[in-house]
Amino acid sequence: MTQRKEAPDWLQEQKEHWTRVARGRSRRDVLKGLGAAGMAGLAGCSGGSGGGATATATATEGSMDSGGEATTTDTATSTPAEVSGSMTIFHAGSLAPPFSEAEPQFEDEYGVDVNREPKGSVASTQKITQQGRRASVLGVSDFRLIRNRIVPDYGDWYAIFTTNSMSLQYREDSPGADEISKDNWWEILSRDDVTIGHADPAVDPGGYRAVMTQQLGKEEFEGSALYDDSTFQTIRENSTVPTGTETKLEGQLQSGALDYAFYYQSIASTSGLPYIDLQPQVDLSRATSKYAEHYAKAEVETSSGTFTGAPIAYGMTVPNVAPNPAAGAAWVEYFATDAGRSILENQGLVPVDPIVVPQSSRDAVPDRVMNVATAKSSLGPLEL
The missing domain is CATH 3.40.190.10 (Periplasmic binding protein-like II)
Known part of the structure; x- marks a missing residue:
């Protein structure tokens, strides 16, 4: 069909x-x-x-x-x-x-x-x-x-x-890098040997949007979700906020302190490191009523306020x-x-x-x- x-x-x-x-x-x-x-x-x-x-x-x-x-x-x-x-x-x-x-x-x-x-x-x-x-x-x-x-x-x-839009960046030698794709990134990120980084949600929208991207993967969109709640919980357990500001993510990827990082497509596409463009139902890129309603299912509580998903x-x-x-x-x-x-x-x-x-x-x-x-x-x- x-x-x-x-x-x-x-x-x-x-x-x-x-x-x-x-x-x-x-x-x-x-x-x-x-x-x-x-x-x-x-x-x-x-x-x-x-x-x-x-x-x-x-x-x-x-x-x-x-x-x-x-x-x-x-x-x-x-x-x-x-x-x-x-x-x-x-x-x-x-x-x-x-x-x-x-x-x-x-x-x-x-x-x-x-x-x-x-x-x-x-x-x-x-x-x-x-x-x-x-x-x-x-x-x-x-x-x-x-x-x-x-x-x-x-x-x-x-x-x-x-x-x-949000994307997923990694190194060529990150665990699972030779297998990861747009169709299975959540499977790679839920493995035991993977460390995922994102910016601090309390100080940077790139941080709370990274958490939103992960949340939206478990939410149904047009009748199906990318993964279940158990996979989401594992991805969250593998996620960390590294020291330094959001601009340090690339350096920590290169050093090996992180294996993967959720960040903006603009940063990923100009960095020289490999990255994956995510599905529109999770990348917060689509400004239509249908997608905005879906994005709003994501909510992140931080010490500086509660933020709701939006384009x-x-x-x-x-x-x-x-x-x-x-x-x-x-x-x-x-x-x-x-x-x-x-x-x-x-x-x-x-x-x-x-x-x-x-x-x-x-x-x-x-x-x-x-x-x-x-x-x-x-x-x-x-x-x-």
């Missing part, structure tokens, strides 16, 4: 688009094209380091998005604030590769000195909400941390700008305590341009084009961000 193919959702369409882009153009071609057109377009849109250009965004009132939702947009012409000085960015560890690649290009374009602090998204958020620290940008791998913990006391808005969506904001809000807004804007989206794609992420901001807070969004964004009340099944 042939299974009916599910209609593509907004995330899958983005992923397929950028996969085609990657296949059609080499990295050198991308950067060459951006050097001639992308960066010039960015300067013309945002005003560049001089901040004097005028940006115009045009859309139709009451237009419909791909999910059938009415969106309210209008024609806006504004001159964004001039950008200069320096800024600090608190951000997720999984954003370190694209943010590191973007940093020198952004600094050259805007004349801003960028200082970044990568850490788990929960811990990055707590720097603002619990430690009283200030940053001009907060970038997290789970936008809900901004929606639920930053807004409204520490910020007024956020933008969803990229997506990801992966990254968010950025300029907090109210930002020392340099103009530079922060320019950083968010940058990842809505061809240059920024290409960097995300180069680093294994799936850009959201255009970036999306909540309809309820669109009046608080800086002009230079609103000029390259669309405002919605939801994105697929995700409430904004």
